[in-house]
Amino acid sequence: MSKGDTYTVEQVAEIVQGKGFFCIKEAVIKNLVIDSRTLSNVNNALFFAIKAQRNGHQFINSAYQNGIRNFVVSEDVDHTKYPETNWIKVDDVLSSLQQLAAYHRSVHQLEVIGITGSNGKTIVKEWLYQLLSTDNNVVRSPKSYNSQIGVPLSVWQINNGHNLGIFEAGISTVGEMKQLATVIQPSIGILTNIREAHDEGFKDKKEKLKEKLQLFEGVETLVYSPAHIADGVMLPGKRKFTWSFNQEADLQVLEVSTDKTNTILKAKYADKDIEATIPFTDAAAIENTVICWSTLLAMGYDAKQAAFRLAKLVKVGMRLQLINGIDNCSLIDDSYSADISSLSIALDFLNQQNQHPKRTLILSDLHETGKSANELYQEISLLLKQKKINRLIGIGEQIAAHQELFDLEKSFFNNTADFLAHVSQQSFNNETILVKGARKFGFELVVKRLAQKVHDTVLEVNLNALLSNLQFYKSKLSTGVKTMAMVKAFSYGSGSFEIANLLQYHKVDYLAVAYVDEGIALRKAGISLPIMVMSPEPSAFDAMLRYNLEPEIYSLEVLRSFLHFLPEEVTDFPIHIKLDTGMHRLGFEPQQIEELTVLLDKEKLKVVSIFTHLVATDDKQHDEFTKLQVSKYEKMYETLATSLTYRPIRHVLNTSGVSRWPNYQFDMVRVGIGLYGFDAALAEGELQTVATLKTTVSQIKQLQPNETVGYGRRGVLPNGGQIATVKIGYADGYSRSFGNGVGKMLVDGKLVPTVGSICMDMCMLDVTGIDVKVGDEVIVFNEQHRIVDLAREIHTIPYEILTNVSQRVKRVYYYE
Template sequence: ELFIYSPDYVGEVSFGDLPGKTKFSWSSKQPADLRIVAVEPIEGNCYLRAIYKDREIECMLPFKDKASIENGMICWATLLALGYSAEQADLRLEKLSHVSMRLELKTGINQCSIIDDSYSADISSLAIALDFLNQQNQHPKKTVILSELFETGQDDFDLYTEIADLLAQKKVNRLIGIGPHIARYAELFQLETEFFEDTLAFIEAFPGMQFSHETILVKGARRFEFGRISKLLTQKVHDTVLEIDLNAMVGNLQFYRSKVKPGVKIMAMVKAFSYGSGSFEIANLLQFHKVDYLAVAYADEGIALRKAGITLPIMVMSPEESAFEAIIKHNLEPEIYSLEILNSFLNALSDYDFDYPIHIKIDSGMHRLGFDKKDVEHLSAMLKDSQRVRVQSIFSHLVASAEAEHDGFTQAQIDKFSAIATELIAVLTYKPLLHIANTSGISRWPDAQMDMVRLGIGLYGFDSALANNRGLQTTMVLKTTVTQVKTLDAGETVGYSRKGVLPNGGKIATVKIGYADGYSRAFGNGVGKMLINGNLVPTIGSICMDMTMLDVSGVDVKPGDEAIVFNREHDIMELAKQVNTIPYEILTNVSQRVKRVYFYE
């Protein structure tokens, strides 16, 4: 018998009382067979160094969270105890993958939002899940589907009293309890309740139950197979999925916060469906983590956020005159970039008696939108004479803040903007916020942070001012599935216009993603590649509207296998280079029909 243990956790038990004929210990705190001496996070991975048999060994774990790192240490100890060499152990540990134990936020049936946490059930993880539920503002009603909890060490009455208190604190409206024990304490729950003996009883009753316009937390022990409940509640969509790691996004926000000087505000860019990642879900996360402002491109994006419960100030960067009434109604703040737009907005405010917040855009060198130097005198006069608007901020946009060869131009932009802003402020009786730094500006131009910075693509894990996006975390994974696998004879062709050819024959796999999903036709004919079972395989033939064919000759592939379009290993920067574009375009091209799933650990 072999007993693998850590002396950090055995308490006062003496070595002789431990089970097993052979013992193997590991520790990061005290002497052990495997004495871990260094734990260093490296870009989403974790490097471990240890002393084993009087020599130094190392390994790399593909994890960054504390729990997974500790699990990885146990795996390392187990491999060594079983006789694997340090080199063999390292190779095997690199291939470890996460067992899903995280919250997933999904789109549900009947305009519901589903928080799927059907992997664990204990009082601590319930509290975390309820906190996440409480962050969701898209629906006023909150429902919890909860299994009974096991092995908590608490008396049942005390346990369910604590759960009832938690539900009350988090203002949960409805509880659906599953399991015989929880039903016995129904009187403890002062909210709408319904109880079922087991998961099957719930599934049988499901067709007659009402779920509509609510946020539903599905929280259950694995033995209850709540995955079946989550599947019933989740909106049916096709198998191509964009996964968004909310923890990684928060990590990126904190990364930039660490670079921003005290007192400097952060405006987060959530335009273009939050760079493809989802509007409300990302805005809600940013609101919870207390960014100061949001920015959208068009009024309808801001209106959707207001209707979903977002209360942060929202700047509209491309306001249209036809939308002015809606902008005012929903308390959105327009960017004003010309005398004509300012005059039109002042006219729209004729029936209102208050200082409406606006943002003045200066063209310091982008030559896209904004006031020029020649407009300043007229603009100043209009602002001075008007009682209807209040300039909330004056801002401009850097053209090449990431590129050292254009630093002279960037400095000239900053100087020009500062001079024009100073002129405008001179005619006002107050000082608006000034901002010019974008994501790369935060990284490379700390002296240009002024009163506020605008954080855009950096939130999503990309900053061209940082080598290999160092310090940022990957936030998105685009994946699909294999529909069919075919073996072709030599000379057979693949796809429209017979552009794909296998001269020697081979095997192709068809996957469920095409240009209607945002996978550009430019990736066709071998330009693009996807990961299947750890193998990078090229496209073959033209990209179709709903499907793509891959050359999987020599690769073990079957229908239902996962195909990764991009992730941390097969990163989006490389995809962008393949088709001569930028990550922004790849992300924003992912169409609305692709299901978004949000993870929170």
């Protein structure tokens, strides 16, 4: 059996106790794959057909076409369809992935830190990496890979060059941690905290604590706070190291004092007074730093050495950032760190972007990978070839020394300053640029140079939250039900191709836009999904034909116009028929169906779908009307379908309908505002917040009693006070209705009211008594001060708040 870093497919079959069907049983396995779209090193890859939100067996053909020749499956597969392949048949594919990773972990003798808890796992892991990588060769979970799938993929990275592993484990229900503990096999355990996050999978907090503690069975040392331990819970670990802010502990923090940028922590440890200064001030960062402090001390580091290292911690940016770049470029900022695993993840995100024909990578040297430089850059070269990267800009002496390994357009610089001095010679234009660098290279300067200059008001869009909301709705669908995603009105104000790329990558079946120009913009950005246009204008029929857009036909007049326009040679052009069953906005009424069936030209047109719009799916008091609408729809549909020789797709449900009316899913559902975190049919917290609107303080003024603020002297401070002018106004989409104290924003975590009228480009806030300075961040809305709160303040709906955010406000997209 293998004791190194690679295995043959025959050895893998033995480890997972699977039945092998081999063409080349000596095939070497180096890379584990679960997604046919995110492949690397396919010659040595093993595809696990996991049954999760999608059945991985459905993507075997795609994986094969992309070069995979080794598979682990639990269903019967006709091997004759796939020449020169190896197959391992098991009972449970996910369990086999975990079993293989557990074996791989067991043959490597290294110290392993296992981290779990409700919050802070990823930050603690990344800070420990910063603290410990100076004198250890560390392997760690990429990003937040802490799930039943993510943990084994993380542990598989271990190679013979590593002497320390840091892995995080997250669970959502009972019975999950035991498998992860077998995979990680930690020698040091860290419990960050036990809070409300992910409580829904557990009976109570005590049950969740017991489940999480299973990770630490057999650890030498357990690091935790007594405040997070319930009475009567037995703790694992031969040795315990405790920390606390308010009770006796091995590390007892006695005093926390903060200024604008730093926090001084004074504590008692081993009967001595110790101190550390850290470059963070928020409560979560302070707690996470104390956990890291405790871990260093528990591992035997001297208190002074630990404090010295803590002072050098830097903020962790765990999310990829997609922004507009110079010269019609898109810029992906992943400049906080660089290792081979996170590079592969970032390249997959780069490949989701279809808006530009060219893909460029700006990459720094990679250090502490456990591989020789030649082996590392050979692997990166192969990765870039497989990910179809067009251009590489390498920064650092190591990557420059290995430039002959890269067969693509390339240029190299010894350091960041050298690149910035010559950046004007690089000719960036109409391309997507991924900036991926180790912290010490200071690539934030590269991002700043290549980013399009805009003002300081920003709408941040969390693509992970949007994806989570999409999966939430997909999880409610019966097998085979398709999904149409509404991306009209600039995706409800959130973006265009940035949102559509994500939806296309994650396999929605249809997109829907309001007008033809929205569809054209998506086509020009490389979106190939079918797109339904809800308001097709006769003047745009020609553009619809050229860009393969599918019109919604809602009246006899539109149908006649479209038939008159269609060139003689066109046949089976896809259209969608809208029926009016009670909305009384657009659509064919029952008495028009007979004429519609006569007028439909069955040779020139293909009716892809027939649908209606339910008017009150979220409101129980109108449930009988909803049922009446569906009944009308079914009768109208049957009449139409009978006149055709096929049965078009049926769809009636919108966002709230998916939540409340599972019996009416038919063939497809339409998900709109729910993707962005709003569904009137759901309880608060079931969807994730997608958008955060931020601005900054331009100026601060001290006002005397009864001085006025703004136009018409409408803002008055009877007792005087402090006013902050911020960079957002009604031209940015912040309604004038929010003036004179109606609207509120978050400054330094506190809600403060507007003062006076909202101006075109700015407004004023009463920040009396708050520590604030020019340039400070101001939150207009986020998950704390929610869009629904703003909508309530001015008696409107969340749709209006979100779609009103103007195009001049920069959109920044985050993806973890």
